[in-house]
Amino acid sequence: MVSDSGLGLDDTDIQIIGLLQEDGRRSTSGMARQLSLPESTVRRRIDRLLAGGVIKIVAAANSEKLGLPVHVVMGLSVDIARGREVIQAIAGLDETRWVAATTGPYDIMLEAYFRTMRHLHAFITVELAAIPGVERVESAIVLDLAKHAYDWRQLMAAADRNGREDRDSDAAPLVGADAGLRDGAMGRRDRSRSPVMGQGGAGP
DSSP: OSSSTTTOOHHHHHHHHHHHHHHTTTOOOHHHHHOOHHHHHHHHHHHHHTTTTTTOOOOOTTTTTTTTOOOEEEEEEEOGGGHHHHHHHHHHSSTTEEEOOSSSSSSSEOOOOOOOOHHHHHHIIITTTTTTTTEEEEEEEEEEEOOOOHHHHHHHHHHHHHHHHHHHTSSSOOHHHHHHHHHHHHHHHSOOOOOOTSOOOOOO
């Protein structure tokens, strides 16, 4: 497995990333023994991954144990002409963990954490309501988080499998139901809204 990134990541890099995700405090000597590599090689690769912005070594906290039990995902419709300033304003709010311009039914999606439902209510009716360009907010409270993982070895392996399947399918013409599925998906894609930060038109 070789990454398409400019750094030219290989299987050893992915293995090192996986080990650090399991335990960010793992020693380079321990990883070197596990991977049967010189410690200097492991240290040099970690330095390259850090310098290239491929990884950051941080503490992943449990939000509930920190006193932030209300976990919410929100979808926002905004004035497309003000999209950039809206997303920058939302990204500056302390409650948000990630904020992104998206295609589909929402222009912006975000994830945020709150102490109480009152805190959530104030975030929507005071913080978001004060941002010019926000037109509609829909929120979904996360009841049970079934998976929260960053196992890039699995993700990249799945991408590689899918890439092989795509190449195999490109070699054979689509017929019958398969062709209909492809045409239907293309039709839906043509009708999707342009992302806030994209270069396309201004949406419907």
